[in-house]
Every structure is written in structure tokens, then in C-alpha cells.
Amino acid sequence: MRSHPVPAFIRQEWFLGVTLVTCLLFHLQGKFLFSYLSNPFCLGFVFICLFTVILGAALSVVRHADHLAARLGEPYGTLILTLSVTSIEIISLSAVMMHGKNTPTLARDTLFSVVMIILNGMVGLSLFIGAWKHKEQQYNLQGANTYLGVIIPLAVLSLILPNYTVTTPGPTLSFLQGTFMIIMSVSLYGAFLVIQTSRHRGYFTFGNEDKAEVHTVSVSSKSSIAPHAFLLALYMLPVVFLAEELAHPVKYIIETLNAPVALGGMIMALLVATPEAIGAVRAARANQLQRSVNIFLGSVLSTIGLTVPAMLIIGYIDGRNIILGLQHTDIVMLLLTLAVSVVTFASGRTNVLQGIVHLILFAAYLLLVFEG
Secondary structure, rough: OOOOOHHHHHHHHHHHHHHHHHHHHHHHHHHHHHHHOOHHHHHHHHHHHHHHHHHHHHHHHHHHHHHHHHOOOOOOOHHHHHHHHHHHHHHHHHHHHHHHHOOOHHHHHHHHHHHHHHHHHHHHHHHHHHHHHHHOEEEOOOHHHHHHHOOOOOHHHHHHHHHOOOOOOOOOOOOOHHHHHHHHHHHHHHHHHHHHHHHHHHHOOOOOHHHHHHHHHHHHHHHHHHHHHHHHHHHHHHHHHHHHHHHHHHHHHHHHOOOOOOOHHHHHHHHHHHHHHHHHHHHOOOOOOOHHHHHHHHHHHHHHHHHHHHHHHHHHHOOOOOOOOOOOHHHHHHHHHHHHHHOOOOOOOEEEEHHHHHHHHHHHHHHHHHOO
16 A cells, blocks of 8 residues: 655655744744844754754755766766855855945855865865775776866966956955956866766766766666756755844854954854765765865865856945955965875875865864864
């Protein structure tokens, strides 16, 4: 006897109800709750509630992206995952930027934090756990080089070059420079997608992992692509509202409690990087390092290639000043991370030591956030 499908759906998607209830709560009582942020208990409740629900919604997006990945195979699977999470980041940043006028460095701080969290924290943890269990792991060297060949110029042009332009004061870009940055970033990312999905798709697979994954998908499971795509989009919608609400406690923590300004960017980065980090670590532990490489390098590439143009466009439309150039120790950490990443992904094999090096760099980043 067949069971009714509704209970199974409720068991699987119960967090959607939690997300909607949270949206309703802050829509009706948000102003009341924000008026008591000076109370540590209220501040903690509001921040933890919003952060947890947004993170849970992002994890649900990743869960449905993983279902689509299993049906479509590589590299389309990780492409859907990275584009979904990058969309969450752009939506969240846009919502927070539109909330307040005093956030000119939010996009920069978030981009830098995403790069540090992924290329050091996520990469380090994935390589360490994977190598600890399997001693040595392999991946497609051509794919990693293709990723880094686009990531490095985008990162330097977006986060370092603005410090040395003289047309406008400070670490900013003129309208013409910003327009070039938008066209260049989108064009490079578009060219990369052509390489990844058609001309050189084999660069982003390794061995028989992709074939084995595709053959395990039955004809009936392929028909369930539409529901997962719909639920993926549905979970992303509340993020827009909740991210804007999260701006209130974050702004209070930074401006009133004198927390580091970069903390706001790190919080936003944690929201978007954590779901992908879980997927990358799981893949490495299952000895599918190629999928991990596709996840963390693809995430960095899509973050820089798509978020920078989006933030510049929003800044021009809304008349906001967008500061992109990194300062002081952040420049050193970015260049060091890119250099170490080139060395790490230069042989097609990884080991425990490489994971430890990236984790140490991540620890240095965390220290410099509070003691820069």
C-alpha cells in the first residue's frame, strides 16, 4: 500500500516552514526586536535566529543543488551549486547595501573573506581530511590550472588594482574603469563557462567518477529535476528579506560595540561559504577530490566574476560609492594565498602537508581580522 506523499514532503522540507515563520516574525515584530538590541540577550537572539535560518535556507539550496548535480553529472552539478550560492551572496549583499548608506566596503570585505575562507579554510580542511583518510588524492591538473588562470587576474584587478588608479581618490574606480571591470569580469567568466561545459569539459572530471555517477541515475529520477529546481529557487527567496534584517544586528555590533569593520564581511562570507564547504569536505572524504576542486575553485571564480560586476552596477544605479581596493595586511594575505594555491595545485596530487599550510593561512586571516 502506497503512503501519502505529503507526510514525506513535510519531513524533508520542514525547514521551509521555519524559514517562512521567521520571515513573518520579523515582518511583524522586527522593529520591536531591533529597538532592544542594546540588551545582550535580545541582540544574541536576533543575530543567532537570523544567521541560523539564513544558513539553514542556504544549506537547503545546496541539498537540492546536490540532487540536480547527481542527475546532470559533472561539471554541471558543481556549476549549479556554485551559481546558486553566488546568487545567495549577491542577493544578500544587495539587500544589506540597500539597507544602509555606510557600507561602502561591505562588498570588498565580503569578497576578501570569501576568498580567504574558501582558498584557505575550505581548501585546507578538504585536503587535510581527504589526505588523512586516503593518504594521497588526485585531480585533473588541467581543470585546476584553468580555474586559477582566471581567478588570479580577476582577484588582482578587482581587489588590488583600485589602490593604484589615480583618476578617482582612494581605492575606487572611475565610471570608465568600473565599466571595463564589469565587461571584463563577465566576459572572462562567460568564456570560462564555455570551456567548462563544452569545449574542454574533460578538464573538470577525473577518471570514471562522472561516468559512474551518471549511470547510477535512473530514468525515473531524471523526471524529478523540475521539483528540485523549484524548491531550490523557493528556498532562495526568503534570503532576500532575512539578509536585510540581519543587517540591523551586524550594523549594531560594528558601530556600537566597536567590532572590526571587516567582521561584517566575514559574517556574510560565512553564510555563503559554509554550505559549499560542507559539500567540498564530504567529497574529499569520499575520495572525490575532483568534485571538491570544482566546488571550491568554482566558488571563488563565480564569487569574484559575478559579484564584483553586480555590486558595481548596483552602486552606479543607486549612486553609492563602492570601495574595492584592499588595504595593508589584506593585500599581503591575498597575494600569499594566490601564490600558495598555485603551488598546491601544480602537481595533480595532494597530501596532508598542503592542507596544513592552507589551514595555517586561514588562522592568520582570522587573527588579522581582530588584530590587523
